[in-house]
Amino acid sequence: MQKLDKAGQVEMRLVAAGARRDLEQLDAAIVTLQSSELASSSVQPWTARLRYAYADALHAAGRSDEAREWFAKAVEADRDGSTDASDRLAEMDGVEFMDALAEDEAEEAEEAVEAEEVKEAEEAVEAEEVKEAEEAVEAGDTTAPEDDKD
Numbered sequence: 524m525q526k527l528d529k530a531g532q533v534e535m536r537l538v539a540a541g542a543r544r545d546l547e548q549l550d551a552a553i554v555t556l557q558s559s560e561l562a563s564s565s566v567q568p569w570t571a572r573l574r575y576a577y578a579d580a581l582h583a584a585g586r587s588d589e590a591r592e593w594f595a596k597a598v599e600a601d602r603d604g605s606t607d608a609s610d611r612l613a614e615m616d617g618v619e620f621m622d623a624l625a626e627d628e629a630e631e632a633e634e635a636v637e638a639e640e641v642k643e644a645e646e647a648v649e650a651e652e653v654k655e656a657e658e659a660v661e662a663g664d665t666t667a668p669e670d671d672k673d
Contacts, residue, residue: 533560533569537576549584556580571601575608582611591615 527535536555543552556577560569578593594615597608613620 529560529567530569533558533567533573536560537572540576540580544580544583549580552580553577553584566600566602571597571606571608574600575606575611578608578611582615587615 536558540552540555543549543555556573558573560567561573561577563570574593574597578590578597581587581593582590591612594608594612597606598612601608610620
C-alpha cells in the first residue's frame with residue numbers, strides 16, 4: 524500500500540470532514556480537519572480550502588468567533604480566489620453586497636412592464652372608441668364623434 528502525499532492527505536481530511544458534516548457530526552468534522560497542515564503558517568495549494576472548510580465547520584457548530592478568525596486566515600491563503608472566504612467574512616461582519624447588474628436588470632424589467640401597461644391601456648382606450656363608433660353607426664348616428672374636452 525502506498526502512502527498519500529500531503530495534498531492527498533489533506534484532500535482525504537476534507538472528504539472525511541465533509542462526510543462527518545453530512546452526518547451532522549460537527550465536532551467530529553472539526554477534529555478531522557485539525558492537523559499540522561491547518562496549523563502551519565506556510566501556504567500550500569490546499570491551505571485556503573482547508574482553512575475554509577475548518578471555518579465553515581466551526582460556523583456550523585455555532586463557534587462564530589473562531590469561524591471568523593479562520594475565514595480571515597482562509598482569505599490570506601486564497602491567492603487565486605478559489606473560495607468565497609472573503610464574502611463569508613464580510614457577511615459575518617455585517618457587510619451586504621449589492622449586485623449593480625441585478626439592480627439595472629430589475630429597473631429595465633420594471634420599465635418594460637410599465638411600458639407594456641401603458642400600451643395595453645392605450646389599446647383598451649382605442650378599442651373602446653372603436654366600439655362606441657360602431658354602436659353609433661348601428662344606431663344610425665352618422666355624425667362624426669366629438670372629442671371629449673375635459
